[in-house]
Amino acid sequence: MAVAWIGNREVTGEQAARRAAELLVASSCPVFSLNGDVHAWRAAIMLAERVGAAYDQLDGGVLARELALFTGKGAITVAPGEMRRRADCIVIVGELPAVSRGWMKELVASPPDLSGGGKRDVFRVGTGLGSGKEIAAGDGAAQTLAALRAQLSGRVSAVPVKNIEAFRKALEKAAYTAFVYSGAGLDELGIEMLQGVVADINKTKRAAMVLLPASDDAWGGALVSTWMTGFAPRTGFGRGMPEYDPWRFDVARMIADGEADLHLVMSAGKQALALPRKMNAIAIAHTDKPVTHAAVTIRIGAAGVDHEAVRYSSRTGTLVLVEAAKPSSHLSAMSAIRLIAEALPC
Amino acid sequence: MSAIVFTLRHEPPERLDLSRLVPDVLVELTKSEIEKIEIGTTKYGSRVGDIFRVKGNNAANVVFEAGSARFDGVGTGMTSGEVRVAGEVGAQTGRLMRGGSLLIEGDAGPFAASCMSGGRLEVRGNAGDRLGGPLAGEMAGMKGGVVIIRGRAGERAANRMRRGLIAVGKGSGDYAGSRMIAGTLVVLGKAGAMPGYLMRRGTIVLGKTPTELSPGFVETGAPEIAFSGLLDRWLVDEGILDKPLLGRAPRRWGGDNAVLGLGEVFVKG
Amino acid sequence: MSKLTVRGVEIEDTFAEAFGMKATAVIITAPTLKWARQAAITMTGFATSVIACGCEAAIDVELPEAQTPDGRPGVRVMLFSMSTDELQKQLQTRVGQCVLTSPGSACFAAMEGADEMKLGSALRYFADGFQISKKIGGRHFWRMPVMDGEFLCEATTRMTRAAVGGGNLLLLAETSAKALVAAEAAVAAIEAVPGAIMPFPGGIVRSGSKVGGKYKGMMASTNDAYAPTLRHLPQSKLRPDINAVLEIVIDGETSDAVAASMRAGIAAVTKLGPARGAKGITAGNYGGKLGKFHYHLRDLLP
Amino acid sequence: MLTQIKGGQVIDPATNRSGVGDVWFEDGRIVEAPRDRKPDRVIDAAGCIVMAGAIDIHSHIGGGNVNTARLLLPESHRAHMPRPIATPLSNAGWSTFQTGTRYAQMGFTTVVEPAMSPGSALHTHLELADIPIIDKATLAILGNDDFLLSMIRDNASPAMIEDYVSWTVASSRALGVKVINAGAAAAFKDNVRTFSFDDVVPFYGVSSRKIVKTLQGAVNALGIPHPLHVHCNNLGVAGAADTAAVTMAAAEGLPLHLAHLQFYGYGTEGKRKFSSAGAQLAEIVNARPEITVDVGQVMFGQTVTVSSDVMRQFSARGTASPKKSVIHDGDANGGGIVPYNYKPDYYGALQWAVGLELFLLIDDPWRVFFTTDHPNGAPFTAYPAIFRLLMDKEARAEAIATLPKSALAMTTLPSITREYSWDEIAIMTRAAPAKLLGLKDRGTLAPGAVADVAVYRKQDDIANMLGAAAYVFKDGDLVVRDGDVTHYRWGKALRLDTPVEASMRKRMEAFYQERYGLSLDWFTFPDSAILRDEPFAEVACRS
Known part of the structure; x- marks a missing residue:
């Protein structure tokens, strides 16, 4: 089975890595789009530093939005496990990522067992899981949250809030209220408004937010990036030291504006990568054929399937080890990146 | 003494950090020192001399004879003098500016006037997103001074603004005046959705009735007030408006009631 | 004392003696x-003399719409006092009680000088936390919600230490009616002089x-x-x-303003002539020992 | 490679060595001076002080809360700016890379992250694994976890509790056990806002005192070398000195370590009801040989407070500067990230003075440890400046002279003339921490110890001298020369070899299945998860 290609020509992993290393060395402004497990991110960020690259989550817009709350405002949060055991009122705000819907359904159906337990009240802004009472004011979640926050704080909103009295009663009765959200279902300011709702409730009662990231791997990558460089993704090493700029190092923008001259894409996902024709590219992908328009393709396996992996889990709120479901000899994304790093001149 | 003029030799191969090419820094340097300033942001490692021909010796007056969307940080932290770009600029023009005057004859990129605290920035063309706003992690945006955008502004103009005045001539994107702490934002033309979202205090003046206001804003009628006349007069005197906009009894909404509720949106009555 | 005569009006060769004020x-x-005038008149009522009123105050000039900060008609009001603290207290109390309360009013700074006087920044607490601070064109304003809209008030004004109080003219006439005609003529002429007020009634x-x-x-x-019934x-x-x-x-913003006012007053009284108005003009002084500003009438003839 | 560090002033309190001489090492270990071999490498240490690598017993260098702090404060990092300029925390060693680099430059070779939530042990160890050069270790937090609180409530046997503590330490790969505001994080989730030593956690009916005593007993019984590491209740509160006093009294003759005692050294005297109780606390420590403390010195400037004391951090949100914070109710533990700027005003000056009083009034350098509770009192990069304050009374007097008189009237500091000697510094930062943590192979230059050696060129300015070591060796590798890192390598995390009972593992499996709907595998991990050769090194329990 082929492991790597230069153009459409089958080569060994080492040959592909050598070619990739040459391209990285020759590039003046390489950019990385990353999607992978924690070890893949660790390897990729070390490579980015060595070659002066900027890096971003693959399709990093939603991650940037999820991160903005933590860089710009802060939050009161609760771990998912603690929510499961304690929250007797759960509010699902906006749409949830598909990956989280299953266990969230299970969670809202199970009773809390701490603090005397009892049953859970469930509310939603938007369609949520389809169950629970709807809180609504206006057309979107951002409008509803604004009206809700105004009303809960004893101020006026221009539009009435549906089920506000029921929600008030539930809040009053609740020992602990959890608001579940995702960057996929709320915009940046909507998330900040939600933060405000939670902060207001905490003046007298307990409540917290639970982020279910649109992509668990993206959030894991953000954690790795933050400890390795001090910054979340959209960080660049163009000047040697890490610089963080969510606008400047938006890799899609850098490509669109013609700033980047080499694109390294790391994706352990199953969907085919669509690379622009004109861009010089290195693809590290879960694929059995060369990626269209890639100068170099290195085939990798899937994290947690072909190889053991450490990943962020929005179900536990921290990193977990995922054993290989079907161990294979495919390279991991980390190994592929390390092959390239080893081929760099010292 | 003649103005220091930077003439572009060729389109820059990378984004340039021009934050040091301001009167306060240039006044200390000789021509050859200026030419050695590192302005590259990637492995190209451009220096001033690679990209620009430099002439002139009056650091109080700096001119870029042509612009580029890759000119970042033009006018950063300037405290006095004049800087003029005969073309467009990239991100963060006028960032942390404290005084003097900065004129961009073309468009400006995102974060123009970011955290500016004094002086005057005029952009003849359009401005990008987050005009006057803070960079990631910073808690307040523009803190003073005057910004005039003759064209349009992108999303979230005046984000987290604390003081000063921004006037935009031809409309803005969504969430104008988001999270304003105080200060004044004037948008002529059409503003996008939900101006003033999460604003605590401050004034947003709109040329047209907003199509979508957040429910956190509640209409407070159109009482006759003196402030609108004061603002109109100043805007006309400054050449920002040709004629008074608000009149004596503008329509007013108070908000954002989701937060403090001490801000306001005005439209001509 | 020698006498000067202009158009039949005898002008005593003496001087008005005045004091430095703030x-x-x-x-x-x-x-x-x-309503601008009404607010001003109310504010400057009972402000004839520092002896018992705390300050001396009156309308200086009326201002057309084009000359006010908010494009509405207005008046300039001046307040004089001997002490900075008293002036601040009087300004705050009078604007607070008489201008803030007056329909549709707004209040702006109208004095240059090195010293700051609190205006809106002292009154803003009336708005109970709903006051709005605005900085426009380098000037700082407070907006206070009230029942007919807002009271807009500049945060501070200034104080001058070059002001002069106590410039005066004494008009001597044959009858009460003629004295009043002459005095009214003088007042009308002096009202047109910017930077000077006449704090007494009319x-x-x-x-x-x-x-x-x-x-x-x-x-x-x-x-x-000068009391006729004590002529004996x-x-x-x-x-x-x-x-x-x-x-x-x-009272004048500057010594020049006092001199110009006195000059205008003398001109108006002499123009009227002794038959219709005053037969003589003199001025009050204390022998030159108390006030440092001396206005000699002979220097102020038309 | 046989290396001779030649002619330096060798200070090694563990072996009572203090004088000019040589230190030899080979294959990563200190060796006796060989009789008949020539060194492969000679380091000229004339004019230098030679000590073992320093050990920091309490510094928040990695794990969920630290990482959240980084995320919260990108603007504090120098690299956020177009060019490096002086921004807050720019010198804090903020990334894992910088953390290792900056510690090594100062001659520190082992650092303990004192607040690992067992639930996020994998994250913590991955992060620590990315800190280059130095060795690391962690303390596992217990005392707010449902499993323990339920056992105490239900009167579980001491053996059962010891099994649980042992399982936690083993599965989280910790070097010891810490308890943070015992019971308060659990109580806070039930909307309790203040919590003292004899207050009771709702739902469990268990007091803070009971939790501390239970854990102290278990730690002692298990032979865990490091005494229970206690973060007391009421941190930062005026009058917290009383809380610290009752906690120390509760040690009852068994070893107990109180963390960052400075943050409790506050009395309620004076007009502002805030005064120094540093001298009183020092007196208690002096009188109780079973107590050890670290200081948590405050230095002026911008920093960020990072603590698992979620209740305290929640109440401190109002003082956040810049005004943003993260409060997290975690599984069992929690955390709060609150940026703070220590100003030399009345309160800040007293906090600064309390820390120095503790350093200078506690007589036994074997029982008082050198920390800033990084980054809570100050970033660890402030250490050189603190060494100067301890060793140079004139420098201290100069600093005192700049502070408000009203604050100085509430502290004994201006009257203290003690200066730390080099021997005392070596005890406090080398020999004593190794002893406290049970690390027999370090903190000394005795033959057999790991070749962690710091060589400092003598200078008048102690801060300059200790801020940039002339040479640092880690496991015998030369890693720092003239203050610059010359070689990067990966260190290890030191962990205890506590036993795990199969029955406890079974109980935990059942607990996680029942309460979280997840297998225990979601919460544990094999060493291979770190993906480094030998990421851990084992430390023995007391037998």
Whole structure:
């Protein structure tokens, strides 16, 4: 089975890595789009530093939005496990990522067992899981949250809030209220408004937010990036030291504006990568054929399937080890990146 | 003494950090020192001399004879003098500016006037997103001074603004005046959705009735007030408006009631 | 003392003696001039003399719409006092009680000077936390919600230490009616002079005073030398044909403004002539020992 | 490679060595001076002080809360700016890379992250694994976890509790056990806002005192070398000195370590009801040989407070500067990230003075440890400046002279003339921490110890001298020369070899299945998860 290609020509992993290393060395402004497990991110960020690259989550817009709350405002949060055991009122705000819907359904159906337990009240802004009472004011979640926050704080909103009295009663009765959200279902300011709702409730009662990231791997990558460089993704090493700029190092923008001259894409996902024709590219992908328009393709396996992996889990709120479901000899994304790093001149 | 003029030799191969090419820094340097300033942001490692021909010796007056969307940080932290770009600029023009005057004859990129605290920035063309706003992690945006955008502004103009005045001539994107702490934002033309979202205090003046206001804003009628006349007069005197906009009894909404509720949106009555 | 005569009006060759004062000023605007004036008149009522009123105040000039910060009709009001603290107190109390309360009013700084006087920044607490601070064109304003809209008030104004108080003219006439005609003419002329006010009723004072008196504690008492019914006393300075004397008291932003006012007053009185108005003009002084500003009438002739 | 560090002033309190001489090492270990071999490498240490690598027993260098702090404060990092300029925390060693680099430059070779939530042990160890050069270790937090609180409530046997503590330490790969505001994080989730030593956690009916005593007993019984590491209740509160005093009294003769005692050294005297109780606390420590403390010195400037004391951090949100914070109710533990700027005003000056009083009034350098509670009192990069304050009374007097008189009237500091000697510094930062943590192979230059050696060129300015070591060796590798890192390598995390009972593992499996709907595998991990050769090194329990 082929492991790597230069153009459409089958080569060994080492040959592909050598070619990739040459391209990285020759590039003046390489950019990385990353999607992978924690070890893949660790390897990729070390490579980015060595070659002066900027890096971003693959399709990093939603991650940037999820991160903005933590860089710009802060939050009161609760771990998912603690929510499961304690929250007797759960509010699902906006749409949830598909990956989280299953266990969230299970969670809202199970009773809390701490603090005397009892049953859970469930509310939603938007369609949520389809169950629970709807809180609504206006057309979107951002409008509803604004009206809700105004009303809960004893101020006026221009539009009435549906089920506000029921929600008030539930809040009053609740020992602990959890608001579940995702960057996929709320915009940046909507998330900040939600933060405000939670902060207001905490003046007298307990409540917290639970982020279910649109992509668990993206959030894991953000954690790795933050400890390795001090910054979340959209960080660049163009000047040697890490610089963080969510606008400047938006890799899609850098490509669109013609700033980047080499694109390294790391994706352990199953969907085919669509690379622009004109861009010089290195693809590290879960694929059995060369990626269209890639100068170099290195085939990798899937994290947690072909190889053991450490990943962020929005179900536990921290990193977990995922054993290989079907161990294979495919390279991991980390190994592929390390092959390239080893081929760099010292 | 003649103005220091930077003439572009060729389109820059990378984004340039021009934050040091301001009167306060240039006044200390000789021509050859200026030419050695590192302005590259990637492995190209451009220096001033690679990209620009430099002439002139009056650091109080700096001119870029042509612009580029890759000119970042033009006018950063300037405290006095004049800087003029005969073309467009990239991100963060006028960032942390404290005084003097900065004129961009073309468009400006995102974060123009970011955290500016004094002086005057005029952009003849359009401005990008987050005009006057803070960079990631910073808690307040523009803190003073005057910004005039003759064209349009992108999303979230005046984000987290604390003081000063921004006037935009031809409309803005969504969430104008988001999270304003105080200060004044004037948008002529059409503003996008939900101006003033999460604003605590401050004034947003709109040329047209907003199509979508957040429910956190509640209409407070159109009482006759003196402030609108004061603002109109100043805007006309400054050449920002040709004629008074608000009149004596503008329509007013108070908000954002989701937060403090001490801000306001005005439209001509 | 020698006499100068202009158009038949005898002008005594003497001088008005005036004192240095501190002054501040504001512009009051309103939807109409009537209400701007009303606020100003109320604010400057009972402000004739620092002796008992805390300050001396009056309208300086009326301002057309084009000359006010908010494009509405207005008036400039000046306040004079001997002490900075008293001036601040009077300004705050009077604007708070008389301008803030007046329909549609707004209040702006209208004085240059090195010292700051609190204006809106002292009054803003009335708005109970709903006050709005605005900085426009380098000036700082407070907006206070009230029942007819907002009271817009500049945060501070300034104080000048170059002001002069106590410029004066004494108009000597055959009858009370002629004295009043002459005084009204002088007031009308002086009102047109910017930077000067006449704090007494209608700009005129009939109870001219001397320093001290026979009763303990009286800082001033009646000017017996110019009271016609006391002409039989040795100190009288009145000729037999003078039966009424009225005084114009002038406070100016500068010494020049006082001089210009006195010049305008003399011109108006002499223009009227002795037949219709005053037969003589003189001025009050204390022999030049008390005030550092001396305005010699001979220098102020038309 | 046989290396000779030649002619330096060798200070090694563990072996009572103090004088000019040589230190030899080979294959990563200190060796006796060989009789008949020539060194492969000679380091000229004339004019230098030679000590073992320093050990920091309490510094928040990695794990969920630290990482959240980084995320919260990108503007504090120098690299956020177009060019490096002086921004807050720019010198804090903020990334894992910088953390290792900056510690090594100062001659520190082992650092303990004192607040690992067992639930996020994998994250913590991955992060620590990315800190280059130095060795690391962690303390596992217990005392707010449902499993323990339920056992105490239900009167579980001491053996059962010891099994649980042992399982936690083993599965989280910790070097010891810490308890943070015992019971308060659990109580806070039930909307309790203040919590003292004899207050009771709702739902469990268990007091803070009971939790501390239970854990102290278990730690002692298990032979865990490091005494229970206690973060007391009421941190930062005026009058917290009383809380610290009752906690110390509760040690009852068994070893107990109190963390960052400075943050409790506050009395309620004076007009502002805030005064120094540093001298009183020092007196208690002096009188109780079973107590050890670290200081948590405050230095002026911008920093960020990072603590698992979620209740305290929640109440401190109002003082956040810049005004943003993260409060997290975690599984069992929690955390709060609150940026703070220590100003030399009345309160800040007293906090600064309390820390120095503790350093200078506690007589036994074997029982008082050198920390800033990084980054809570100050970033660890402030250490050189603190060494100067301890060793140079004139420098201290100069600093005192700049502070408000009203604050100085509430502390004994201006009257203290003690200066730390080099021997005492070596005890406090080398020999004593090794002893406290049970690390027999370090903190000394005795033959057999790991070749962690710091060589400092003598200078008048102690801060300059200790801020940039002339040479640092880690496991015998030369890693720092003239203050610059010359070689990067990966260190290890030191962990205890506590036993795990199979029955406890079974109980935990059942607990996680029942209460979280997840297998225990979601909460544990094999060493291979770190993906480094030998990421851990084992430390023995007391037998």
